[in-house]
Amino acid sequence: MKDMGVTLQQWIDFLDIDQEIIDTLRDFFPLLAPRIDRVSHTFYRRVLNSPEAIKLFADEDSANRALAKQKRHWLEYVFAGRFDRDYVEAALRMGKTHQQRGVDLRLFSGAYAVVLSEVNAIVMENVPDPQQQKRVLRAVNFAVFLDLGFVASVYYDAYTDDLASMAKDLTVSLARAGEYRDADTGEHIHRMAKMCAAVARRLGKDLRWVEQLEAASPLRDVGKIGIPDAILLKPGKLTEEEMAVMRRHSEIGTDIIPDNDHEILQMARRIALTHHERWDGTGYPAGLRGEEIPLEGRIAAVCDVYDALRSQRPYKRPWSHEEAVEYLKQSRGTQFDPAVVDAFLAALPEIEDIWCRYGETPSASSSGAS
Numbered sequence: 597m598k599d600m601g602v603t604l605q606q607w608i609d610f611l612d613i614d615q616e617i618i619d620t621l622r623d624f625f626p627l628l629a630p631r632i633d634r635v636s637h638t639f640y641r642r643v644l645n646s647p648e649a650i651k652l653f654a655d656e657d658s659a660n661r662a663l664a665k666q667k668r669h670w671l672e673y674v675f676a677g678r679f680d681r682d683y684v685e686a687a688l689r690m691g692k693t694h695q696q697r698g699v700d701l702r703l704f705s706g707a708y709a710v711v712l713s714e715v716n717a718i719v720m721e722n723v724p725d726p727q728q729q730k731r732v733l734r735a736v737n738f739a740v741f742l743d744l745g746f747v748a749s750v751y752y753d754a755y756t757d758d759l760a761s762m763a764k765d766l767t768v769s770l771a772r773a774g775e776y777r778d779a780d781t782g783e784h785i786h787r788m789a790k791m792c793a794a795v796a797r798r799l800g801k802d803l804r805w806v807e808q809l810e811a812a813s814p815l816r817d818v819g820k821i822g823i824p825d826a827i828l829l830k831p832g833k834l835t836e837e838e839m840a841v842m843r844r845h846s847e848i849g850t851d852i853i854p855d856n857d858h859e860i861l862q863m864a865r866r867i868a869l870t871h872h873e874r875w876d877g878t879g880y881p882a883g884l885r886g887e888e889i890p891l892e893g894r895i896a897a898v899c900d901v902y903d904a905l906r907s908q909r910p911y912k913r914p915w916s917h918e919e920a921v922e923y924l925k926q927s928r929g930t931q932f933d934p935a936v937v938d939a940f941l942a943a944l945p946e947i948e949d950i951w952c953r954y955g956e957t958p959s960a961s962s963s964g965a966s
Contacts, residue, residue, distance in 0.1 A: 604684055607745050611738050613679075620735035621677030627722055628675055628715070628736075635714045636667045665690075670711070674743045675736065691747045708744040712737065783954040784903065785814040790954070791899040792892075794946045798939035799891075809892055812864035816871045816896050819849030843880050846872055863892050871896040876930045886933075894933040898924060898940050901931075906951070917948065 669690060673683040715736050723729040793810040801809075820828055823845050827838045834842060849868030853861055870884060870893030877885030889897075905920040915923075921944070928937040940947070 603749050604679060604687075604746055607742050607749070608679065611742055611745075613738055613742060616731075617735045617738055618677040618679075620731055621675060621739055624719070624723075624732050624735065625676055628718060629671060631718050631722075632667060632671055632675075634718065635670070635711055636663060638714045639663065639666070639710055669743075674739050675715075677735075677739065679742065687743070687747050691749070708740060712740045715740070784907065787903055787950055787954045788816070788896070788899055789814050790950045791903065791940075791943075791947055792895050794943040794950070795895050795899060795936060795939045798943045799895075799935065808860050808863050809895065811860045812867055812892065813896050813899070815849065815853055815864040816867045816900060817845060817849070818852050819845035819847065819868060821852060822848040843872070846870075846881050866890045867892050867896045869893070871900055873897070874931045875933050879931075889933075891936075894936045898932050898936050901927075902940070902947075917951070 669686055672678065673686060716733060719729060719732050719736060723732050789810045792813040793806050796806045796809050823842060827834065827841050830838070846869050850865045853865045853868060855865065856862070867890075869881070870889050873879035873882065873884040873889045873893060874897075875886060875889070875894070877883055902920050902924060905915040905923060906917065908914045921941070924932065924937050924940060928934050
């Protein structure tokens with residue numbers, strides 16, 4: 597999840613909550629605090645009268661506990677004008693709990709409307725001076741709007757994080773299905789994901805893009821599902837006809853990966869289709885050249901070849917780290933994007949650490965021919 601402290605500040609700026617509002621909340625707090633039970637009871641009655649709301653709780657005791665936590669949240673933070681790091685942590689817990697319980701945002705917003713109405717009534721009844729009344733109403737309204745907006749932001753981010761996590765799990769499962777018939781192992785999936793992420797960071801990509809690449813890159817060869825075993829598992833060199841069939845896996849992959857608007861799946865489709873393109877335009881399936889190839893495809897191409905060279909295959913021994921790196925250097929500017937190769941080389945300490953953690957066998961990292 598993104599830095600919610602930044603999100604809070606964005607809400608504060610949007611509502612133009614200044615020190616005067618904070619001071620007004622703190623001045624009004626001694627008057628409101630003894631009357632907060634009135635707000636809680638009104639809120640409680642509304643919950644108990646809503647079949648949609650009451651079904652969120654196992655029993656009345658659990659509803660009481662939840663409402664007590666909400667009351668503490670109002671007293672300790674919202675109406676005390678305390679929007680600090682502790683408030684962020686409290687709002688994070690609340691928003692995530694609401695999302696996990698499946699609280700409808702309409703119900704959530706309605707509950708805040710009940711609270712605001714009751715607090716406004718308390719202000720009207722207990723602040724007789726019109727100017728002061730206006731100032732206090734503005735402060736409590738902005739405080740409630742801030743809390744509603746911020747907790748809703750947490751709720752939404754928790755929801756989208758769940759979707760991203762689900763999409764990531766689906767991509768890994770699909771990738772394993774694609775490699776189940778191949779010689780690759782589950783560790784290969786982890787290596788590819790981690791290496792691609794390491795290179796992307798060296799290229800200065802932002803965290804969100806790096807995480808999407810890490811989730812999407814394992815699907816690059818999912819199209820191998822559609823390649824016959826006689827070709828996919830052949831221990832020797834493929835004929836030209838067999839190579840033509842093998843090369844179809846890139847396009848088959850884009851048919852298998854759903855054409856969904858989710859960013860991870862869209863990136864996975866691009867990687868599957870373009871990770872065998874070459875910087876000089878002699879790759880497949882479309883003969884794309886240079887930056888016509890999406891960056892994610894260019895990154896996956898370098899990491900995929902490095903991983904394949906170091907891996908054991910029926911038709912070849914595993915190359916050493918030094919041999920694989922030398923191949924990348926020699927292919928810089930022909931097969932591979934020079935900037936991506938440079939980023940890979942800059943990330944070599946991290947790449948080696950990934951191989952230590954996810955390498956296939958000790959021989960995969962040893963040097964020399966066997």
